[in-house]
Amino acid sequence: MSDQRSGTAWDAVRAAIDAEDPAAVAALVAGFGEGERREVARELPGHLSEARRRGEARDAERRAELQREWDARVAAYRRKTGDRHSTTDYYWDLWVHHRTYVGSRWIEPMRVAGAGTLGGAAAVVSWLHRRDFQRWTDRDDVPLILQAVAARPTAWQADLAVRLAMRLRGPSRDARGDAGRSARLTLELLRRTGAEPPAHDPLTLAWLTTWSPPQHPATDPPTDPATDPFTDPAADRTADPAADPLFDTLLPRLFDAEGVGRQLREDHERPAWLAGLARQERVPRESLLDGCLSRFLRGGTAADLRFFVRLHDALDPAPEEVAARGRDYLRLLPAAPPNVADLALKRLRRLGPLDPDEAAEAVEGLVFRAEGKLVRAGLVWLDRLAGDHQGDLDGYAAALGAALVGESGEARARAARLAVKHAARFTPAGAERIREALPLMPAGEGVALAEVFGGEAVPAEPEPEARPFAPPPLPSAPEPARMTPPVLGPAGLPTSRLSEHRWLVAERWLDVFVRLAATDRAALTETLAPVAGLFPAEMYRSAPWRHLKIWAAAMAKELTEPGAEAKATAGHPDRTPPTTRERLPEIAGTGRRMPLRRFAEVYEALVTGTLPPYLLATPTHVNGRLDAAELVDRLEGYERAGAEALPVDLEQALLRLPRTVPADVVERAAGLTGTAGRAAARWMTDRPAGPRVTLRRQESGDGVFVADPTGSATLDEALADLRGEEAFEAHLSVLPSDRELVAAHAVHPALADAIHRRPAAAHLALLAAADGPGGPAMALLVAHCLCAEPEETLRPLLWLAASGGLPGAEVGAELATLFRRDEANEREYRLYSVAEVLGVLEEAARHGAHREVWQIMAGLLTGYLPGPGERATVTHTRLTTFAADVATWADARGELPRIAELAARSRESGLVRQARRLHTRLAQ
Structure with missing residues (x-):
């Protein structure tokens, strides 16, 4: 064959390697004779550094090409959408068009060349496992290596298979979750050569990753290699695992290999399938049953034995089979994990x-x-x-x-x-x-x-003398800091920091702008002249204006060139410029949309010459609150100046007022005569109760908050967008007296199990300093914080209790739901600690929140205590014991049906005794 090639064998192989063509390398070396293999084997190691250098150069070229392609797609996307989407939007849309980059493509040709030409099997194993050939994700070169070694002697291939098997370490998997290429190469060589698989636990684990029960013909049609790029032709031989040549040898090793139980913890299909093979006499039933028992007797954790318990249950041994192995079952009772001991007990009790x-x-x-x-x-x-x-x-x-x-x-x-x-x-x-x-x-x-x-028993201890419960007064939530006075000068207009994500900066900027426009417009115009130069005239004909900086630049332009918009659009009578409403973007989030609405309103007032001397809604506190006395002062100034309030500004001002207004301030407001003043007076005396948020749970356990429309544009926006993503503080700044709405927005990700946006105790602390009644959203937020950050939640819990904003019974009901869902999950660990939550509740009760804690415990016991047919635990007893104590402290009355049912049980237990104690307390 060498006569048919131009140049040496090494020249041909090197050319294929440099072309990064592993298929060509495999085809070449598969046809080589012994002399040609030796020639390539002699030259190959020395070519390693050159192959890497060439490969890295090609990688750099490919990355540059991909970057150019990416930039072109981004530019095209922006032209298509008019830059109306966020960066996240278009990067997400483009991702599906972006090719997956694979670097270091020189590796596979080198691996294939070495496998097909190096002399000894040991040398090939060392070559394939070189660190030079390792990277984050591997390309599948197994079929090519098999092709390259196919012409080698069968004994040599068998030796290679055994040596590769002994190099396996753990259940190797690739990026798709399939068996790693080293494992697949090993197993396929063992199948082709018929070599005896060595007794090596990682080999057994690797074999497990290559097979699963056969596809169900009615629901899982076979894949077509022509249409499925992930179909491996070599996998066809194991489509039916029982037909695998390795099956009979490796199946018994499942019961001996370390790590099998851990790997198959969540496997629910193999046990039933193996039991079916036993019924068909394809697999000896005795070997499976004895294998399970031997695995149980070896010990292990309950989780690691879960697969073998399922297999044993699927085999469902008959009484005579259990009797023949009775001693083994008896040996499991004292010390085996609970699930195994329970299995043994059930089988033994069915015997005579x-x-x-x-x-x-x-x-x-x-x-x-x-x-x-x-x-x-x-x-x-x-x-x-x-x-x-x-x-x-x-x-x-x-x-x-x-x-x-x-x-x-x-x-x-x-x-x-x-x-x-x-x-x-x-x-x-x-x-x-x-x-x-x-x-x-x-x-x-x-x-x-x-x-x-007879004999001597320890006598019952006398009941301890009850000590009077004297809790301290509840601590009030710390008062939010007051806003600093505005800086009426260039320092008060940090335009570069303007962002819809920085609500406090936006508030200060807008406040200073309006005040300077009324008191020192010349200085304001001079300060913002550089900003005005950044606003192109064509922006007047575009929409939407998505960012505060755009609106600020338009305001600056209007200052430097009064009537700039009218002049810019006058030459285009066929094109009507967008209205202010049309320029407002349809973005999610009240905390982001309200600043845009207010900037748009100020811009329109500047253009029309109706700008007031100052704004009404600028908050007096850093959480967005506006003191009622300050608003009355501002409204009185409006009436003296004959100024008219801006509608959105007035709406925001009213929403920022506290729900309780001092009587003298209400009396002053009643004396206002202007339209805005009368609206403020009505709001202070007859403020709407606010929307009632309702939590609708779904069968999956997830849920959604809903509420009826209120008629307020801002409140209805907030209700319609409880699932949007925005900063908690920004949302609170718009609705500082509607904390139930803010809580619903903050806790909604938890309903969808969004781990990256969990509610935090810091949010709860801010809400405790806010205003407004609490409902199901506040209850769910408190419950999540108690479970996730129990220690950090203690202080906010006390503040909420002091403010009257803690819906105790609803908090308890949500805790019960969280605990039950956590326990129903088959994880090896629990997300929430009932003991830690109980510790925080006890601490809160001793610090003066005993009445609120009793309400929480009443809701928790109702939803969490075991009902008929459910198993009681020591946790239930501890909860009921504490509930009986706190009911005494709170002087609670009234029957709890779940406690009454437990107290009426005839069977004696710690839970029943504590339920009777609590029931007696409530019945007094």
């Missing part, structure tokens, strides 16, 4: 009568466990076994004694009832085992047993 010694061993293994559920199950089983057994029960005395001193109060009470129920069936030796436990039981719990079995 057990040997007495084995039965006693099983029950004793359960009652020594820490999980109350398993302890109770063991005691129930003990009661059944005792009924089936005809002789004495001394064999169960040790188990009862262990349960009597266990951690679970409910288990101790059940064990005590069982001991009394079967007391006559214990011999003196068995009774002695019961008596030995009495001194170790909590005070008062062993008294009834001592009366039956």
